[in-house]
Amino acid sequence: MATAGICLSTRRVRYVVAPPVVPTFAPVPTQCIVGAAVTLAATPAGGTFSGPGVSNSRFDPAAAGTGTHTLTYSITDSLGCGTLSQQVVVNRLPVITPGRDTTLCADLRQPFQLRGYAPAGGVWSGTGVTAGGFFTPPNTGNRGGVFPLIYTVTQGPCQATATRTVVLAPVSSQDVGLNLPECAAAPRYAGLAPFDCPLSPVLLAPHATYRWDFGDGSEPSTAAEPTHRYTQPGTYRVTLTARYGNCEVLTGFSPVEVGDVFMPNIITPNGDATNQAFQPRFSCRPASLEVYTRWGQRVYQTNNYHNNWDAAGLPDGIYYYQLRDADDRRAKGWVEVRR
Incomplete structure (x- = not known):
């Protein structure tokens, strides 16, 4: 169509109005502040979740914090668009008072x-x-x-x-065993001087107090589980006064027998069942032994000595030894073999 002095043109424009989409958003139950993150679910797929504590389609109660939070699911595509929200409650942990110990x-x-x-x-x-x-x-x-x-x-x-x-609290008692490991080299003793004796109460309890008397005239200890060094051989009686709340408990332990180190300088392996082998009281720990002639030739060696070297197959004479235990305690000297 045209008119004088005026040019008109027409064009048809088609608009497509997408219908609204009504998404579904799976309900999220009430959460606990220390609970694990939950996976959010909604349809149709392809939308976006948003709100406090939301990341990559997961809701983290700890990140959101306690309270009531609004979570939203939004979707927009060529077929339509829509949003849907829900509220999620995050509860705090209950505060507990268990009462006094x-x-x-x-x-x-x-x-x-x-x-x-x-x-x-x-x-x-x-x-x-x-x-x-x-x-x-x-x-x-x-x-x-x-x-x-x-x-x-x-x-x-x-x-x-x-x-x-x-x-x-335990009862007061006497002659309580110390549960010390056996001294294999000298079973009658708890250890050989100097001996580090580990001690433990009958009952180790929170808030208890302890006073140890080691029986050797040394200063008492208030440690719960002390280790006391006995520098001299002898028999020692250890006592403990322990207090558990208002309860006082007195414990007397079995005597601690501490032996002396003894290195024999002669053995007589002649078959009479007496003094047949080299049997030093050197250590309660596993020990190695090396034996040499006077000219430096090694004639015996073991990493775990059992007090049984009897110079079998060797002539009488003087031999030199070196002992070393698992704690690196060392001893050396000589021993005479005389049959």
Whole structure:
């Protein structure tokens, strides 16, 4: 169409209006602040998730923090577009008070109800305790014990625990064994001077105090598990005064027998069953032995000596030895072989 002095033209433009898309967004249940990240799901696929704590289609409760959060799913393509949101609640952990630790003396063995814990509604677990918190002291053979009791509270998706400790003090006693390793080279002794003696109480418990008397006139120790060096051979009586709360426990240990180092300078391997082999009291630890003639020729060597060298096949005379134990204690000297 044309008119005088005016030029007009027409063009048809076609607009396509995409229909709205109604996505679905799988509900996310209430989460706990310490819970693992959850995978978000929605349809149709190909959209984008957004909101606090959202990354790569996953929702992390710890990153979002406690509270109520809005998560959104958005999708736009050639066929349509749409968004859908939902709210997710992240709960904090319940705050638990398990009550004060308890110490029972040797003469206090009656069952009792635990008190002072909060919030109510939790469950107890551990040795000697019922779910409701009724504690019956176990039989420890008078040696006492340390019993951690766990209080568990569940609130929605959150579960928290706290520990309360019950200490049963041992009874006072005498001649308690020290549980020292045997001195294979001299079984009658705990060790050979200088001897480092490791000590441990009958019961090692939190918040207990200790006072050790080593029986050799040295200063007492307040360490829980001291190692004391006996520099001289002798018989020593170790005593311990331990305090567990208001309970005082006195323990007397079996005597500590400390032997002297003895290096024989003669053996008589003549078949009379006396002094047949070289048997030094050198160390309680495994030791090596080397034996040489006076001219430096090695005639015997072992990395684990058992006090059994008897100069078999060798003439009488003077031989020189070197001993070295697993702690690098060393000794050398000479021994005469006389049949």
